Amino acid sequence: MPKKLTFTRRSEDEDIKAAGLFLDFDEMAKKGAMQADDSSIAKWYGIYKSRQPGNHMARIVIPGGVITSAQAKNIAGIAEKYGQGIVNVTTRQALQFHWLKVGNLADMLRELGEYGNSTKHGCGDVTRNVTACPLAETCAYRRLDARAAAVEMAEFLGMCRDLDDLPRKFKINFSGCGADCAQPHINCVGLSGVIHNGVPGYKVVIGGGMGWKPFVAESLFGFVPHNKVKQVCRAVAILFREHGDRFNRAKSRLKFVVHRKGIDFCRTEVISNLHTENVSSDDIIVEPVTDEGVPFSLRPLLDDSPQGTDGQHTVRVIVPKGELSFSTFYRMAELSERYANQRVYTSNRQNLQFQGVAPSDVKALESEIRALGYQTSGSFTLSDIVSCVGTTYCPKAVTQTRALFDIVQRVVGEPRYESIAQSGVINITGCPNSCSPYRIADIGFRGMRIREESGSVEGYEVLLGGSQTAFGQKLGEFKLSDCEEMLRLVLNAFVAVRISDEFLTDCVNRVGLGYFEKAVYGEI
Amino acid sequence: MRFEYQKAQKPKENSVQTGVGTSPLDLKTIGKAIPCQEACPAKTNVPGYIEHIARGEHDAAYRINLEDNVFPGVLGRICTRVCEDECRHNWTNVEGPVQICHLKRYAADHIANTQTPLAPHFGPSGKKVTIVGAGPAGLTAARELNRLGHQVTVLEKEPLPGGMLVDGIPAFRLPRDIVAAEIALIQDGGVTIQTGCAVGASEMSILIEENDAVIVATGTTLSNQTTIDGVGDDETQRFTGLDFMKRYNRGELPALSGNVVVVGGGFTAVDCARAARRLVSADSAVSIVYRRTEASMAADKNEFKAMREEDVAVRTLLSPKRWKTDGSRGILVCERNVVKAGDTRRKPAIETLNESEVEIPCDVLILAIGQRSDPRILPNGIELDGIRTSKENLFATGDFEGTSADVITAVASGKKTAQVVDTHLMGQTRYVEGVRVETTDCDGETGRFRDHDIQWALPMPMLDVVGRFENQAEVETGFTPEIAQVAATRCYLCQYKFEIDQDLCIHCDWCIQAAPRECIKKAAQIYCDDDGFPTKVFEAELSKDTTFIYIDNQDCIRCGKCLRVCPTQAISMKRLSRIGCVKLDS
Incomplete structure (x- = not known):
C-alpha cells in the first residue's frame, strides 16, 4: 500500500505537534544534539535555535515585565554559567539568553525553576508572555493596574491545557489607559483600560500584528468589565484555535482569522464561546464607550523620572541594544534592593526600570546607574x-x-x-518579521539585501511616520553605507518644518511623505 | 538623483506576465519546465490532465488529451510513452516515472458516455481535402484540417477505418470499441470516411486534380524480408509480422500446430508472439528470437511481464541462420551474437560469434523485422520530400512520410501535416504554437506535499493468466480509482512554475530554508541566450556574491512552501500551458 497519503491539509509543524509537545532535555543532553523535530517542540519550552549551529536561545517568560531581585540574581547567575554572560531584554518584556549548548539546557531549566523563573511557553504556538504598559500600577493615567492583570491573565491561560496547541502564537497585552503604551493595536488581543459607569474595565481590540503582513487590530468590544477579561481572552483564544489556518503557518495568526472571517464573525464566535462556558455577556458592551478616567498624555513614557500616585518614583535604565552583561544585571538586582522595591522591571523598549524609589533616593540611584555606564534619561526619545x-x-x-x-x-x-x-522613536528590525516593530515607529528600518550589478549588499527599507494605528509610509530602500546620509537628510528636513514640539509622525502626516522624499533624493 | 542604484537586470522566463506568449523564449521555458510534454511528439499537456485526474475531473482530463493527441483511449493503452522516460521522477530515482499512459487510459475509461467533438478553430474555408488512408496519422490530419474549416474526406481501402489500430495491434491490447468510439468522434466533427476505397497511382492523379489538397497517409504496408536457408513458401508455416497480425485481427487464422518462433524485437514481434500463443496448444513453445538484448526491444515492463505469464520465451542475442527438420519437427538454427564492447547506445552494434549455433524448435516462423511504405501509390514523376512532394498540392503524413514509427508520432505527424496543408490552402500561416501564462491565487497550494514524491507506484492490474486467452479479452484491466489517485498525486505538476520577483526579494533566504530539496539557489550570475532564456546559472556561496535568489523549477516539487514563507510576497506561482493554435492577426 502507499507509504503515506493522508490528503490532510496540515503543515509539517502540525504533524510534529500532533506527535506530542514533550521533550526530555536530559535525554537530549546525552545524545548531544537536538533533532529537527525536537527543535520545533523545544519552542514550547522557550528554546530556539540560534543562527550559529549548535547554539540555542532561551526566553524567560516575565508576565507583566516584573521579577524579584532574587529572580534577577538567579538569571544573572545562569547567564554567566551557560550563556556567555549575556542577558537580553526583549520588546515583549522577556529576557533572553544566547549561546546555550544542548548539554546544558536541562540543568539551566532546573536552575531557573529554583527561583520561580521559567521559559515555559516562551515560544511555540501558545499564549506568549502577557505584557503590560511599563508604568502600569504607578502611572497617573491608569484606569486599573495593567501589570497585575497581565500576571493574572498569564496564570489563568497558562493553566488552560486546551490552549497548548494553537495554530500559531497568541499575544495579549494590557495598557492601563487609552495612551496604549503597551501597544495593543499590534497584538492578537490588546486591552486598554477604560472606566465606564464607574466600573473599571477594558476596551478590547483583536487581530493586530506586525510580521510580514501587518494588520491594525479591530475593535471587538467597547467595554469588558475587569473581572471578565480573562474569560473573554480565553474565548478569543478558542476562536483562534478553531479557525486559525493550520496549513499555512505564514497566515495562521489571529490577525488573518479576523481579516478573513471579519470582525463581526469573530465577535459572534467569542460571545458564543463565552456562553458555552456559562459566562454571561450581558455586561459586555460592543460599541465604544466614553471613558470616564482622567485625560492622559499622548506619550507618557517621555517623562524621565515619573512620580507615581503613591509618591514614589520610577527610575529607568536605558539599555542600548537591550543587552547587558550578567554582572551589570546582577548589580541592577542589588540596586533594586538598596533603592527600590526589590523588583526589576522590563519595558517594551528593551529597557529596565526600578519602581518604588523614594524621592530622596532618585539622585543616588541615578548616579549608581550612570556609574555602570547607562543613561537614565532619554526614554522614548530618538x-x-x-x-x-x-x-x-x-x-x-x-x-x-x-x-x-x-x-x-x-x-x-x-x-x-x-x-x-x-519628537519620536526609531526602530530597527533585521527582517520582515518585525521583532522590533518598525512600522509603528516615527522612523522604521527593515533589513534587506539590495541587488547590485553583481552580488548584493546590506540595506534597509525605511518607513516614516508610523504609529500603532497607521503604519509608516515607505521612503525607499537604502544601502547601509547610505543610511547615515539619508537619516541626516530626513532629520534636517524635519527640523526645517517642525512646528513647536510636533512629533515626527505628526509632521509626516501634516506635510506629506513627498516633502521628505524630495529632501532625501535631492530634488528639492 | 541621490541613492539611485544600478542593479543587475532581472532574467525573464516568459515574454508576457500573463496572457499568451508566442516567442521562442516562451516555448523554451515551457519545454524545459515540463519535460514530459516536451518529450511527447504530440506535445500532450500531461501535468494538466493528471491534475484533473487527481481532482476526479475525468472529462476535463480526457478533453485535454483529445485536443492534444486525438486518441486518448487508444494511446492510453498502446502509447510508446517517451514522456515517461523524461519524467522528473526518473531523475530523482524514486519509484520510477509517473504512470502517465495508464492515467490517460484511466481518464478515458471514466468519462461520461457522450463526448462532443472539439470546437473548430476557424469557419468554413470552402477548400476540399482528400486524405488517403484512415490510420492514426490520416485521421489526425483529417480532424485538424476539419477544425481549420476545410472539407475533408478520408479514403480507406480496408473495410474498417483505423489502419494499424485495427489491423496491427491485437484486440487483447486495444479493444475495438475504444478505437471505433474515437474515430466516430472525428466523424461527428464533420470528417467523411469512405472505407473499401482502394487508391492506386491512377486514382491518385484524379484526386490531385479534383482536390485543393491531397494527403497520402497509407503508412507502411510492405514487410521487410530476409532470406533464411531452408525456409520454404508454405503459407501455413511462414508469415510476415504484418500479414500475420492482420489475419489474426480479422479472425482469419486457423489454430497453429507446433512450435512458433517470431523473429524481431519491435512492437509487431511482441504482438505476433502473444497472438500466436493464443492460437497454439499449451504444449507448443512460442519464442521471440532477437539479435540484440531485451533492453533494445520495444516492449515495456508490462509487456515483458505479460509474455512471462503467457509463457512466451524471449531469446536474445540470436540471429536466425537456417531452418531444418528433425523428423516431423522443425528446427531454427541460430547463431549467437555479442554486443560490441563499449557500445552503450540503446541499439548497440553486435557481432556474430562463429561456431556458436543454437537450435530452437520451430514449426511456424513469423518474420517481424520491420516494414516500409509502398511508394507505388505516387503517380509517376512525383517525388516525396518529407511532408511535401514535388506536386504542390500533394502531401504525405505518418509512416508514409517516414518520420513516425508509432501511433503517437503518427498523430504528431498528422498535426504537423495539417498545419503545412492549411498554410498551402490559405496562402498564409494562420496559427502558431504559444504558451498561456496565468497567475494563480492559491498561496502555492497545488495539493502536493513532499509525501507524494515518495509514494509507491502501484502496478497496472492485469487479467489472471487463466482465462486471459478467451475472446480476445483485454489483458490490462485499468487502474482502480485508488491506484489512479496514488499515481496522479505523484505527478510533480510541472505546469506550475514558481518565480521570484527580483525587485521584491530581500535575500532573506527563508525560501531556501523552507525548501524541501535544493530547488532554490543563490545565483551570482544568470547567463541567457539570444532569446533571453536562462542557460547557465553560476551559483554563489556567500550572501555578498548573491545577485539573485533563483528557483530551479527542474528540482521544484511544487509544494508551495517557498511562496508561503516569503515575507515580501516576491514569490508567485504561474500556470503554464502550451496552446497548439494561437491565431495570428491577418
Whole structure:
C-alpha cells in the first residue's frame, strides 16, 4: 500500500505537534544534539535555535515585565554559567539568553525553576508572555493596574491545557489607559483600560500584528468589565484555535482569522464561546464607550523620572541594544534592593526600570546607574532605539542591525538634533518579521539585501511616520553605507518644518511623505 | 538623483506576465519546465490532465488529451510513452516515472458516455481535402484540417477505418470499441470516411486534380524480408509480422500446430508472439528470437511481464541462420551474437560469434523485422520530400512520410501535416504554437506535499493468466480509482512554475530554508541566450556574491512552501500551458 497519503491539509509543524509537545532535555543532553523535530517542540519550552549551529536561545517568560531581585540574581547567575554572560531584554518584556549548548539546557531549566523563573511557553504556538504598559500600577493615567492583570491573565491561560496547541502564537497585552503604551493595536488581543459607569474595565481590540503582513487590530468590544477579561481572552483564544489556518503557518495568526472571517464573525464566535462556558455577556458592551478616567498624555513614557500616585518614583535604565552583561544585571538586582522595591522591571523598549524609589533616593540611584555606564534619561526619545538582535544571533535576520544601531545613535546624538530629541522613536528590525516593530515607529528600518550589478549588499527599507494605528509610509530602500546620509537628510528636513514640539509622525502626516522624499533624493 | 542604484537586470522566463506568449523564449521555458510534454511528439499537456485526474475531473482530463493527441483511449493503452522516460521522477530515482499512459487510459475509461467533438478553430474555408488512408496519422490530419474549416474526406481501402489500430495491434491490447468510439468522434466533427476505397497511382492523379489538397497517409504496408536457408513458401508455416497480425485481427487464422518462433524485437514481434500463443496448444513453445538484448526491444515492463505469464520465451542475442527438420519437427538454427564492447547506445552494434549455433524448435516462423511504405501509390514523376512532394498540392503524413514509427508520432505527424496543408490552402500561416501564462491565487497550494514524491507506484492490474486467452479479452484491466489517485498525486505538476520577483526579494533566504530539496539557489550570475532564456546559472556561496535568489523549477516539487514563507510576497506561482493554435492577426 502507499507509504503515506493522508490528503490532510496540515503543515509539517502540525504533524510534529500532533506527535506530542514533550521533550526530555536530559535525554537530549546525552545524545548531544537536538533533532529537527525536537527543535520545533523545544519552542514550547522557550528554546530556539540560534543562527550559529549548535547554539540555542532561551526566553524567560516575565508576565507583566516584573521579577524579584532574587529572580534577577538567579538569571544573572545562569547567564554567566551557560550563556556567555549575556542577558537580553526583549520588546515583549522577556529576557533572553544566547549561546546555550544542548548539554546544558536541562540543568539551566532546573536552575531557573529554583527561583520561580521559567521559559515555559516562551515560544511555540501558545499564549506568549502577557505584557503590560511599563508604568502600569504607578502611572497617573491608569484606569486599573495593567501589570497585575497581565500576571493574572498569564496564570489563568497558562493553566488552560486546551490552549497548548494553537495554530500559531497568541499575544495579549494590557495598557492601563487609552495612551496604549503597551501597544495593543499590534497584538492578537490588546486591552486598554477604560472606566465606564464607574466600573473599571477594558476596551478590547483583536487581530493586530506586525510580521510580514501587518494588520491594525479591530475593535471587538467597547467595554469588558475587569473581572471578565480573562474569560473573554480565553474565548478569543478558542476562536483562534478553531479557525486559525493550520496549513499555512505564514497566515495562521489571529490577525488573518479576523481579516478573513471579519470582525463581526469573530465577535459572534467569542460571545458564543463565552456562553458555552456559562459566562454571561450581558455586561459586555460592543460599541465604544466614553471613558470616564482622567485625560492622559499622548506619550507618557517621555517623562524621565515619573512620580507615581503613591509618591514614589520610577527610575529607568536605558539599555542600548537591550543587552547587558550578567554582572551589570546582577548589580541592577542589588540596586533594586538598596533603592527600590526589590523588583526589576522590563519595558517594551528593551529597557529596565526600578519602581518604588523614594524621592530622596532618585539622585543616588541615578548616579549608581550612570556609574555602570547607562543613561537614565532619554526614554522614548530618538536615542531610545529599539533594535532586534539581527544576524548577531537570529537565524531569520538578513542584516546586522547592531551596526546600523551604532550609526543611528551617533547621528541622533549630535547636538544639532537635541531640539528634536523627544519628537519620536526609531526602530530597527533585521527582517520582515518585525521583532522590533518598525512600522509603528516615527522612523522604521527593515533589513534587506539590495541587488547590485553583481552580488548584493546590506540595506534597509525605511518607513516614516508610523504609529500603532497607521503604519509608516515607505521612503525607499537604502544601502547601509547610505543610511547615515539619508537619516541626516530626513532629520534636517524635519527640523526645517517642525512646528513647536510636533512629533515626527505628526509632521509626516501634516506635510506629506513627498516633502521628505524630495529632501532625501535631492530634488528639492 | 541621490541613492539611485544600478542593479543587475532581472532574467525573464516568459515574454508576457500573463496572457499568451508566442516567442521562442516562451516555448523554451515551457519545454524545459515540463519535460514530459516536451518529450511527447504530440506535445500532450500531461501535468494538466493528471491534475484533473487527481481532482476526479475525468472529462476535463480526457478533453485535454483529445485536443492534444486525438486518441486518448487508444494511446492510453498502446502509447510508446517517451514522456515517461523524461519524467522528473526518473531523475530523482524514486519509484520510477509517473504512470502517465495508464492515467490517460484511466481518464478515458471514466468519462461520461457522450463526448462532443472539439470546437473548430476557424469557419468554413470552402477548400476540399482528400486524405488517403484512415490510420492514426490520416485521421489526425483529417480532424485538424476539419477544425481549420476545410472539407475533408478520408479514403480507406480496408473495410474498417483505423489502419494499424485495427489491423496491427491485437484486440487483447486495444479493444475495438475504444478505437471505433474515437474515430466516430472525428466523424461527428464533420470528417467523411469512405472505407473499401482502394487508391492506386491512377486514382491518385484524379484526386490531385479534383482536390485543393491531397494527403497520402497509407503508412507502411510492405514487410521487410530476409532470406533464411531452408525456409520454404508454405503459407501455413511462414508469415510476415504484418500479414500475420492482420489475419489474426480479422479472425482469419486457423489454430497453429507446433512450435512458433517470431523473429524481431519491435512492437509487431511482441504482438505476433502473444497472438500466436493464443492460437497454439499449451504444449507448443512460442519464442521471440532477437539479435540484440531485451533492453533494445520495444516492449515495456508490462509487456515483458505479460509474455512471462503467457509463457512466451524471449531469446536474445540470436540471429536466425537456417531452418531444418528433425523428423516431423522443425528446427531454427541460430547463431549467437555479442554486443560490441563499449557500445552503450540503446541499439548497440553486435557481432556474430562463429561456431556458436543454437537450435530452437520451430514449426511456424513469423518474420517481424520491420516494414516500409509502398511508394507505388505516387503517380509517376512525383517525388516525396518529407511532408511535401514535388506536386504542390500533394502531401504525405505518418509512416508514409517516414518520420513516425508509432501511433503517437503518427498523430504528431498528422498535426504537423495539417498545419503545412492549411498554410498551402490559405496562402498564409494562420496559427502558431504559444504558451498561456496565468497567475494563480492559491498561496502555492497545488495539493502536493513532499509525501507524494515518495509514494509507491502501484502496478497496472492485469487479467489472471487463466482465462486471459478467451475472446480476445483485454489483458490490462485499468487502474482502480485508488491506484489512479496514488499515481496522479505523484505527478510533480510541472505546469506550475514558481518565480521570484527580483525587485521584491530581500535575500532573506527563508525560501531556501523552507525548501524541501535544493530547488532554490543563490545565483551570482544568470547567463541567457539570444532569446533571453536562462542557460547557465553560476551559483554563489556567500550572501555578498548573491545577485539573485533563483528557483530551479527542474528540482521544484511544487509544494508551495517557498511562496508561503516569503515575507515580501516576491514569490508567485504561474500556470503554464502550451496552446497548439494561437491565431495570428491577418
